[in-house]
């Protein structure tokens with residue numbers, strides 16, 4: 196049924212695209228992109244490849260034609276407005292000039308390198324692209340105006356900065372798009388839709404065929420594709436599902452993608468144990484933990500998998516614990532069937548019906564105390580087809596510490612139930628401690644990496660306003676929703692207590708970036724961490740970020756060290 200719907204949609208889309216291509220070809224002069232400066236052609240190319248975000252969802256690739264989507268982007272402000280460029284005469288190898296006050300800001304006019312006739316590349320509003328038409332009286336006037344303008348010769352009428360931005364932004368976007376496309380081509384399994392099909396479906400808003408079809412398969416080796424064919428000699432459970440260890444990691448690491456499009460029976464051992472751990476540079480705290488760390492491990496599975504949870508309680512104080520998985524369908528999220536007293540092991544199995552990023556936490560009474568003491572983590576349930584490939588993935592959980600200084604042991608903090616009731620935390624932290632993502636242990640990425648953060652909020656009380664200073668979330672899978680199309684270009688995203696979000700962004704400019712809860716006083720309580728983007732290739736991208744004087748941190752600054 197689903198296949199038939201996809202096929203019908205494809206047929207409709209192809210017809211529409213064919214019509215669009217014809218219409219666009221009449222209005223967009225074919226060689227136009229070929230005579231654009233390389234940077235601008237890059238923008239067009241990136242747009243055809245799914246936009247500057249570098250989605251590998253694609254339109255036509257590699258051809259000399261400027262796609263209508265690329266044309267729109269080129270003219271529609273993402274390039275023009277951001278780059279401070281407007282209408283004018285452009286020759287190959289040079290960026291477009293600054294806006295002409297007398298001209299229509301909706302069009303870019305590009306003169307053919309060796310041709311005397313300028314070509315209208317695109318008009319900003321859709322109506323112009325669709326109906327304004329090349330050869331209209333207005334555009335003929337524009338062409339004449341453009342022809343009359345002096346050649347920009349590296350800067351006549353062009354702000355050098357804007358010119359550099361235009362060139363480099365396009366090239367950078369193209370490089371990233373090509374890199375991701377290369378990865379996608381290398382790793383895309385045979386049964387996945389072709390890029391053209393994928394693009395067509397996504398353009399039609401065919402959500403079910405959109406996100407998730409771009410599979411990640413990173414399992415190397417020869418023989419049958421493990422993505423599509425489980426090992427025939429693999430040990431199986433009673434239902435015939437292959438038995439595999441569940442992907443598991445300690446923060447801020449993330450397990451590798453499952454690399455499967457078939458369900459498996461995953462086994463995860465989790466041990467509850469008490470541990471005295473640093474909670475700030477000055478204090479330690481007696482945490483109740485899963486596997487000895489705060490947060491507990493990130494478990495990675497795939498929708499349709501069966502998760503076999505083996506919970507062993509080794510709490511030295513004899514406190515009973517369990518696990519409530521928000522990913523689990525059934526009473527208590529599994530808490531009643533995973534409850535273990537000291538020395539016990541409880542085993543339960545859960546079929547993961549829903550993809551997404553989910554919190555788990557101990558739900559033994561009193562629940563707020565168990566969560567406050569560090570008993571939480573995340574489960575990532577990949578959608579069918581996996582997640583789009585990125586360069587770096589990180590695991591971060593925010594939480595609050597309700598505590599007072601110990602009167603008995605110097606340097607220790609003691610839990611305060613009253614402060615929890617009053618919702619007055621002493622600390623608000625990432626990954627269990629103030630400073631966990633600072634000093635010698637920041638998150639580390641490399642220039643031009645695409646970064647994905649699996650961000651959870653264990654609470655137990657506060658809502659997080661998660662933000663990264665110096666970047667914009669290109670994609671936000673709000674509240675851990677991996678089914679719906681992600682939100683785009685988000686500055687700050689709300690993450691409720693007991694919730695999660697997945698954010699993605701690119702890192703073209705090297706330097707230090709700050710993760711924080713933008714309820715900004717909480718930075719003084721520890722809700723701050725750093726992402727260090729190491730330079731790569733020597734280009735510091737001054738076209739994007741530049742200054743006359745060298746950067747100086749403000750005195751006492753905690754945000755921009």
Ligand SMILES: [Cu+2]
Pocket residue numbers: 483515516517557558559565570
């Ligand atoms: Cu517990």
